[in-house]
Amino acid sequence: MSNRAKHRGGRRHHPNVSLASVARDQALSLAPDSPVLAMFKQAAIQLNDRQDRHERLVKLSRDITIESKRIIFLLHSAITKESIEKTVQEAKERLNKLVKGPLKHIGLELEKCPAYLHLRAVTAGFQEYVEAWTLCSLMETKQIISYREVQEELQYIIMTPVEGQDDPKHRTVTTLLPQNEYMLGISDLTGELMRRAINSISSGDSEECVFSGQVVRDLYTGFLGLFGICKELARKMGTTRSNVLKVESAVYALRVRGGEAPATLLLPPPQPHDWEQTNHSDDEGFYGIN
Known part of the structure; x- marks a missing residue:
């Protein structure tokens, strides 16, 4: 029986050497004034900074x-x-x-x-x-x-x-x-204009509702021409379109059904002293909406 056949099915035993142990041995063998060690120390300082x-x-x-x-x-x-x-x-x-x-x-x-x-x-x-x-x-x-x-x-x-x-x-x-950050902030503005349009209906200010709705539609029309230049802006287009639909529904209800209700039935604006006496939280409820 040849030696090749004798050791064909046997296992070879290698010493337990890992990459970390090799790196540790190499680091310990470096001199304190080694340029390689100084280079890594400088890189660590820059990363920490x-x-x-x-x-x-x-x-x-x-x-x-x-x-x-x-x-x-x-x-x-x-x-x-x-x-x-x-x-x-x-x-x-x-x-x-x-x-x-x-x-x-x-x-x-x-x-x-x-x-x-x-x-x-x-x-x-x-x-x-x-x-x-x-x-x-x-x-x-x-x-x-x-x-x-x-x-x-x-x-x-x-x-x-x-x-x-x-x-x-x-x-x-x-x-x-960056200009992309400016455009993303404008996209979030449509949500605030939608809230302002709906709030103006309760205060009886129909002109502000129509104006805010027109601004939201104009912004959405402009964003359609910029679709694809910014990934984050494309993600917000769905929310912007939803704001347009809400504003249009509010303006439609105001134009069509608003004339059926007299002005006396609209909710009057709250008094300033009543607003100041109310305790409001710092969290305005905007988290997770924009």
Whole structure:
């Protein structure tokens, strides 16, 4: 019997060697001043710095989202025409605080790194801020603030003192707002206009209901021409179409059946003191809708 036949069915025993053990042995064999070890230490520092920056941006975006939702809730509380001017002015002051606060810090955080690298960390805050700003401008001037106007407000002049010089050094920092985020915020605006149109019916303001409905239809028509350029925008088209159908149903009921009911049967607007005495939650019920 040959040796080949003798060992044909036998098992070969290999030492228990894993990739981790080989890497550990190689790392222990490296000298403390090895350039390879220094390269990996530098990579670890950069990854930790990137993760810390991402966490700070997530917190800033969360603060922007919460405050923007509160501003939207404030704008919806303005039911009568007399209270709209005061409410819009207060909303603009709170929006300016967002521009000079969290949005400015986002620009400083992303000053020396690619802005799109951390876009997923700030996308929710950007969209909610655009939604609040556009709703405020629409209630004030009946026009939606443009992308260029929003981007111009996110430019800051930073003054840095220079040692040995009296005049500080000036530099411009811009918080980049991608155009896709602006369009996604406009898409969310259709839901707020739908709510405003329905709420205006209960207060007897038929003109506001028709105006909000027309804006929602115009926005949906414009979005149809942009279908396919943004995956997130395509996902929101179903919600936008649903908002159009709800507004059209409300306007239809107001036009066809509204004339059958006298104005005295419409629900009168609540008094300001009754609204202020009511305890409202910070959660406006918008989570999961947009």
